Amino acid sequence: MAGILFIISAPSGSGKSTLVSELRKQVSSVEFAISWTTRAPRGSEEHGREYNFTTREEFQRMLSEGVFLEHAEVFGKFYGTARQSLEDARAAGHDLILDIDVQGAAQVRAKMPEAVSIFVMPPNPRALRTRLRNRSRAEGVVDDEEVFRRLNAARREIENYREYGYILVNDILDRAVAQLEAIVLSERYYRNGEVIAYRSRRVLEVAAACLQTNSQERIKPVLEAFGILNSSSQQQFDFKKDSEEENSDEDSEDNGEDTDDN
Numbered sequence: 607m608a609g610i611l612f613i614i615s616a617p618s619g620s621g622k623s624t625l626v627s628e629l630r631k632q633v634s635s636v637e638f639a640i641s642w643t644t645r646a647p648r649g650s651e652e653h654g655r656e657y658n659f660t661t662r663e664e665f666q667r668m669l670s671e672g673v674f675l676e677h678a679e680v681f682g683k684f685y686g687t688a689r690q691s692l693e694d695a696r697a698a699g700h701d702l703i704l705d706i707d708v709q710g711a712a713q714v715r716a717k718m719p720e721a722v723s724i725f726v727m728p729p730n731p732r733a734l735r736t737r738l739r740n741r742s743r744a745e746g747v748v749d750d751e752e753v754f755r756r757l758n759a760a761r762r763e764i765e766n767y768r769e770y771g772y773i774l775v776n777d778i779l780d781r782a783v784a785q786l787e788a789i790v791l792s793e794r795y796y797r798n799g800e801v802i803a804y805r806s807r808r809v810l811e812v813a814a815a816c817l818q819t820n821s822q823e824r825i826k827p828v829l830e831a832f833g834i835l836n837s838s839s840q841q842q843f844d845f846k847k848d849s850e851e852e853n854s855d856e857d858s859e860d861n862g863e864d865t866d867d868n
């Protein structure tokens with residue numbers, strides 16, 4: 607079988623690593639391309655597991671040698687996918703997931719238009735801020751500047767959602783995992799004729815509902831909350847004001863709605 611290439615992009619902190627790792631527990635034969643990066647390891651990250659960590663000099667050398675299928679500078683650090691990841695997955699007949707930013711996704715789509723692309727959105731800016739902060743705390747660092755930088759970048763990244771075939775809103779984790787699983791299984795079904803057991807009809811429906819062309823109503827509140835769609839009915843999240851707020855809230859997602867923010 608020719609493996610399917612899945613591209614998954616999302617603003618940092620939206621939960622795509624979590625989704626991919628949950629997916630890989632449920633679905634076999636899905637490889638994850640371990641990217642190269644010049645950023646430092648975070649928390650419990652290990653070289654060769656989450657990323658291959660390297661220096662700028664080494665990254666530049668690899669770049670000049672044509673090692674990378676795609677690469678991009680994100681938050682002042684370089685990230686790249688080695689062509690070898692694709693070759694290894696192909697040789698094993700496995701599907702491959704690339705967790706890459708919107709710039710890298712555009713490069714891969716240009717080279718491989720058959721790739722399946724998925725954009726993951728957080729439900730709203732406040733939930734994203736909470737996830738970024740909680741992750742920083744879990745990693746033993748609290749860097750509100752970094753959280754603010756990533757929060758601000760999120761809006762610009764979400765603006766690219768139209769370039770993606772599927773959209774997931776990672777609100778309730780279990781539901782988003784089931785949707786991601788449905789997308790993978792339904793692509794296998796349509797492209798490879800792979801049987802998806804008795805649940806097949808439901809799986810195909812769930813995946814079809816996540817097609818970008820069928821997602822307008824579902825993503826409208828997210829776009830409004832990030833100030834991408836104008837709405838008179840919903841107040842937008844004030845990124846600056848909110849990031850400067852005292853950390854008086856307990857960063858619970860229970861109050862993830864941002865309508866009461868201003």
Ligand code: ADP
Nearest residue numbers: 618619620621622623624737741776777778779
């Ligand atoms: P990304 O890979 O997109 O940067 P992560 O997978 O590291 O994001 O998730 C960021 C944080 O949000 C993590 O602490 C993770 O446990 C948490 N998280 C992920 N999905 C959800 C969800 N649906 N609800 C609440 N928290 C989530």
Ligand code: 5GP
Nearest residue numbers: 618641677678680685686687705706707710
């Ligand atoms: P983080 O530092 O939070 O792990 O990732 C920051 C951003 O870099 C995320 O949007 C992530 O998808 C992206 N990224 C990770 N690996 C790669 C890669 O190999 N190529 C590109 N273009 N982006 C990557």
